[in-house]
Amino acid sequence: MKNFRNQIAVVTGGGSGMGRDLCLQLAAEGCHISLSDISTDTAAETRDMATAIAPTGTRVTSHGCDVSDEASVSAWRDAVAAEHETDHVNLVFNNAGIGGGGAFVDGSRDDWERTFGVCWYGVYYCSRVFMPMLVASDEGHIVNTSSINGFWASIGPHRSHTAYSAAKFAVKGFTEALVTDLRLNAPHVKASVVMPGHIGTGIALNSTQVLGHEVSAYVTEMAAEFRNSAPTSSEQAATIILDGVRDDRWRILVGDDAHVIDSMVRDHPEEVYEQSFLQRLVEQNAMAGVVNRQRGNTSFGHEND
Ligand SMILES: NC(=O)c1ccc[n+]([C@@H]2O[C@H](COP(=O)([O-])OP(=O)(O)OC[C@H]3O[C@@H](n4cnc5c(N)ncnc54)[C@H](O)[C@@H]3O)[C@@H](O)[C@H]2O)c1
DSSP, X not given: OOOOTTOEEEETTTTSHHHHHHHHHHHHTTOEEEEEESOHHHHHHHHHHHHHHSOTTOOEEEEEOOTTOHHHHHXXXXXXXXXXXXXXXXXXXXXXXXXXXXXXXSXXXXXXXXXXXXXXXXXXXXXXXXXXXXXXXXXXXXXXXXXXXXXXXXXXXXXXXXXXXXXXXXXXXXXXXXXXXXXXXXXXXXXXXXXXXSEESSHHHHHHHHTTOOOOHHXXXXXXXXXXXXXXXXXXXXXXXXXXXXXXXXXXXXXXXXXXXXXXXXXXXXXXXXXXXXXXXXXXXXXXXXXXXXHTTOBTTBSOO
């Protein structure tokens, strides 16, 4: 898909970070958008921001939707069909995600299942629910956001990272398998998996809130550190993702750190969970985010996972 003008896109997690920047860049090109978020307020903010910069006639709508709840996703799909007066969508961005559920052995089961539920089942339910509308389009593209944690289940050897990694591996495997499934059964629809490195967003605070944890001063400080130390901004990430869709790339790595880690994981597969691998990443200047999180004893800014 070379041009997003007059296409219809749905974007999950559009209230913040990369989802918001995807919406703004799509709207600027004249793409009609239905965006959703678990936060109805931030979704509405993005809708207003996108509408303000979109060419006249571009339709932007927003919805509250919990992607980990299939009924909520189905209700959003019905609203998309009604408000955009359409039987099809051209683009599905499965972007919503949270960090958390680090320790499987002795961590909170609720956090684990909430993180897996958003990061995996969110992608699964939205893919299930919107696939018929993608297939009904003349040209479609499903874009599923995984992570570097979709091919490297770690943020370093001193910190558990199980639920998020398990979900992101699932998203990557599902999307890779969809490439062939779509070629066989709906060749006008493409699939891409997005694997960002460290991107400067508010994911730490947002995740803390979605998990229902207290936003302490410590969490706020770590979250600011996570956002401010990122080598790639959310806006840059959205541009890289949309360029990848235009170029019809099924794998979209986001950020120099993601490229370095991708090749190092292939070069040193047996070493990737050792301290020496972290040291290699530090030498390549690829892991500021991980090293900061190790120092702060935190993953995505959480105290408790
Ligand atoms: N920021 C990074 O460094 C990074 C790295 C790799 C992958 N990612 C992935 O990129 C995606 C976007 O993250 P971001 O960094 O822009 O974070 P973000 O927190 O800024 O945006 C995520 C949005 O998803 C929403 N959300 C959370 N739970 C939801 C739910 N149950 N239903 C609907 N919406 C929900 C949040 O409210 C938020 O607006 C996520 O899938 C994340 O895992 C981020």
